[in-house]
């Protein structure tokens with residue numbers, strides 16, 4: 001019966017990949033930095049599979065990539081304001097190294113978006129003015145991160161009573177527990 005919630009999450013996340021302006025297209029990715037400080041940023045969801053693997057694209061020089069390399073434990077937070085649905089994922093991230101897969105993903109990105117991965121200086125570099133940003137023509141720093149979910153938390157706010165259920169990955173699949181919201 002709790003599978004219905006997993007099914008709802010699955011269908012909404014799949015919709016987010018195809019429907020324009022869907023609120024689950026963007027999520028908050030949480031990583032831990034070398035000072036043990038949580039770091040958060042908005043990121044676009046690029047792929048989602050039925051076994052709760054998430055794919056995100058980024059610049060391989062970005063802080064998140066080095067944080068994940070040192071500590072692969074991450075969180076993802078999605079919010080659907082119309083459904084008042086919050087989805088929280090905890091999982092293990094992996095920076096993709098497979099050149100063939102990276103090339104395949106890169107070729108599917110539209111030309112305008114490709115520019116985001118070609119700045120001369122790394123994301124987060126200090127500059128004197130925004131005019132200093134230059135884009136390289138022959139080189140890119142495209143990278144892809146895969147996150148395998150280990151826990152999934154579903155929270156729905158309702159007029160009558162709020163509702164929260166959490167799923168943990170087990171050898172037999174997802175095991176659910178209801179939680180006080």
Ligand SMILES: Cc1cc2nc3c(=O)[nH]c(=O)nc-3n(C[C@H](O)[C@H](O)[C@H](O)COP(=O)(O)O)c2cc1C
Nearest residue numbers: 026041042043044057058059062063064065123124
């Ligand atoms: C709406 C929105 C979408 C974004 N999508 C991405 C994305 O898909 N990939 C990405 O690396 N950064 C994306 N960003 C920028 C990140 O929030 C962040 O500033 C950048 O990745 C650097 O993060 P880091 O220094 O913590 O690694 C997006 C920002 C916004 C506001």
